[in-house]
Amino acid sequence: ISLANQIxxxxxxxxxxxxxxxxxxxxLDAGASQVTIDIEQGGRRRIRVRDNGxxxxxxxxxxxxxxxxxxxxxxxxxxxxxxxxxxxGEALASISSVSRLTLTSKTPEQEQAxxxxxxxRDMQAELAPASHPQGTTVDVQDLFFNTPARRxxxxxxxxxxxxxxxxxxxxxxxxxxxxxxxxxxxxxxxQYAAVQTPEQYIKRVGQVCGGSFTDQVISIDEQSGPVRxxxxxxxxxxxxxxxxxxxxxxNGRMMRDRxxxxxxxxxxGDSLGEDRAPTFVLYLELPAQDVDVNVHPAxxxxxxxxxxxxxxxxxxxxxxxxxxxxx
Ligand code: ADP
Ligand code: MG
Numbered sequence: 516i517s518l519a520n521q522i523x524x525x526x527x528x529x530x531x532x533x534x535x536x537x538x539x540x541x542x543l544d545a546g547a548s549q550v551t552i553d554i555e556q557g558g559r560r561r562i563r564v565r566d567n568g569x570x571x572x573x574x575x576x577x578x579x580x581x582x583x584x585x586x587x588x589x590x591x592x593x594x595x596x597x598x599x600x601x602x603x604g605e606a607l608a609s610i611s612s613v614s615r616l617t618l619t620s621k622t623p624e625q626e627q628a629x630x631x632x633x634x635x636r637d638m639q640a641e642l643a644p645a646s647h648p649q650g651t652t653v654d655v656q657d658l659f660f661n662t663p664a665r666r667x668x669x670x671x672x673x674x675x676x677x678x679x680x681x682x683x684x685x686x687x688x689x690x691x692x693x694x695x696x697x698x699x700x701x702x703x704x705x706q707y708a709a710v711q712t713p714e715q716y717i718k719r720v721g722q723v724c725g726g727s728f729t730d731q732v733i734s735i736d737e738q739s740g741p742v743r744x745x746x747x748x749x750x751x752x753x754x755x756x757x758x759x760x761x762x763x764x765x766n767g768r769m770m771r772d773r774x775x776x777x778x779x780x781x782x783x784g785d786s787l788g789e790d791r792a793p794t795f796v797l798y799l800e801l802p803a804q805d806v807d808v809n810v811h812p813a814x815x816x817x818x819x820x821x822x823x824x825x826x827x828x829x830x831x832x833x834x835x836x837x838x839x840x841x842x
Contacts, residue, residue, distance in 0.1 A: 528609050530669060531558025531658060532678035537606035538653050539686055542566035543693065547650065548709065551696045557672030558679060559658055567650040570622035576631040577640040580618060582608040607653070613665070614658045620651040680705065684723050685769045688762050688796055691716050720747060720796055724760045727753075728794060733840050735797065737832035742801045742825070744832045748779070749794035750840065751786035758792035765799050768808055771815040775799070778826045782833035799829065 528534060535552060542550045545568025555561035571579050582605060610616060611633045621628035628647035631640040659666035669675060676699055687695055687707045697705040710719050721729035731753040736745040749755070763775050779793050787793065807818040819825045 528613060528658075530678060531562055531675050532682045534558065534562050534610055534614075534655055534658065535564065535679050536682045536686075537610065538562070538564040538655075539683070539695075541606065541653075542568055542651070543686075543690060545569045545651065547693065549694045549696075552679070552683065552698065553701075554676060554679060554697070554699045556700070557669070557675035559666070559669055559672070559675065560656065562655040562658065563652060565650065565652040567648070570625070570649055570651055571618070571620040572622050573625065573629040573642070576618055576620065576629055576642060580607050580611050580616070580631060580633055580640050610655055613662050614660065615656040617654040617656075618651070619645045619647045619654070621647050621649050623649050685762065687719060687723050689764055689767055689769060691719055717747070724762075724796065728755070728760055728796075733836050735832055735836040737828075737835060739828050741805075742799070742828055744797060744799050744829055746797035747795065748782075748797070748833055748836060750837065751783055751788075751791065754783075754787060754791040754794040756790055756792070760794045760796070761792070762796045763799070764797070765806060765808060765817050766801065766803065767798075769815060770808070770817045772817050774819070774822055774826050775817075775829060778829035779833055782830050782837065786837075795833075797829075799825070801825070 528537075531554070535554075535558070539550055539552065542564060545566060547566035547568035549567045551565045553561065553563040553565075607616070607618070615632070615634045617630060617632040619628055619630040628645045630643050630645035630647075633640050659669070680697065683695060683697055683705060687705075691710045694709040695705065695707040696703065705722075707719055707722055710716055717729055717732075720732075728749055729747070732747040732749055734745075734747055737743070749760075761776070763770050763772065763779075765772070765775075775797075776793075779795055779797070780787075783793055801819075805820050807820075
């Protein structure tokens with residue numbers, strides 16, 4: 516079992532940033548409104564994620580750490596209408612097979628918080644009472660301590676941290692209503708306050724993408740039947756030289772999809788010189804049954820049942836925004 520775990524872990528858990536992504540997605544699935552991420556030494560020494568969500572009941576702590584244990588789907592039909600970010604029940608098991616993991620949690624019903632821990636191959640979780648407010652903390656220490664080959668592939672602390680920072684950017688742009696805090700070696704590096712109204716979203720977008728983006732940005736909000744595209748694009752002259760602000764969300768999940776990327780690129784037409792890249796934060800919303808986002812969770816691919824129409828709608832919407840902007 517431990518070998519199988521470690522092979523599977525290799526698929527999901529590549530580096531500290533993959534751990535952060537999985538842990539923060541769990542916080543969001545648990546309904547948290549505040550998430551704090553503590554990183555030490557680029558994540559190789561420690562990744563600790565704390566939330567104020569629903570918590571995990573005492574008698575489910577050990578289960579949460581075991582493979583294919585998910586509380587999020589109970590039947591095959593649930594799988595079709597997945598709302599939660601996680602559903603495979605693999606992340607905690609994978610992470611705990613390559614680290615020293617402690618899980619501490621308190622549900623609103625419990626008087627007392629409880630803690631479970633496992634270390635590497637030793638998959639037997641132990642339980643003890645603990646002190647913790649409502650919610651969950653997952654503390655991952657010494658990532659890859661038992662997989663030297665994988666540890667060798669880690670880059671400098673600075674590089675690993677920048678991957679973590681990017682993971683948080685993507686999530687922060689998906690959940691304006693959640694407060695996020697990111698620390699590196701005990702110093703606060705990012706603080707994204709929760710914003711509730713669409714008018715305030717731009718504040719967070721500026722924090723995440725930089726003021727140079729939001730200063731000249733064009734807003735989009737177009738609807739066609741049940742399909743809606745909203746968000747922000749930079750006009751061609753204000754586009755960035757690097758392709759680093761290209762965030763496209765489909766039903767709340769960040770995607771890197773060729774079809775969507777192509778539609779946005781085409782909307783710019785010839786106005787974009789070779790030295791600039793399309794710069795955008797866009798949200799596409801459409802009925803869940805018209806899209807398959809689970810093609811490959813790690814690859815951010817998406818399959819639209821009516822790809823052509825979606826492409827043309829995105830193209831037309833972005834073009835329309837550019838035209839409306841012209842004096
Ligand atoms: P998945 O998210 O696919 O269900 P995970 O391995 O990520 O699988 O988590 C396993 C289970 O542990 C989840 O289904 C959930 O019940 C519980 N869990 C993990 N993290 C949290 C958290 N931060 N808050 C509440 N429950 C959690
Ligand atoms: Mg999960």
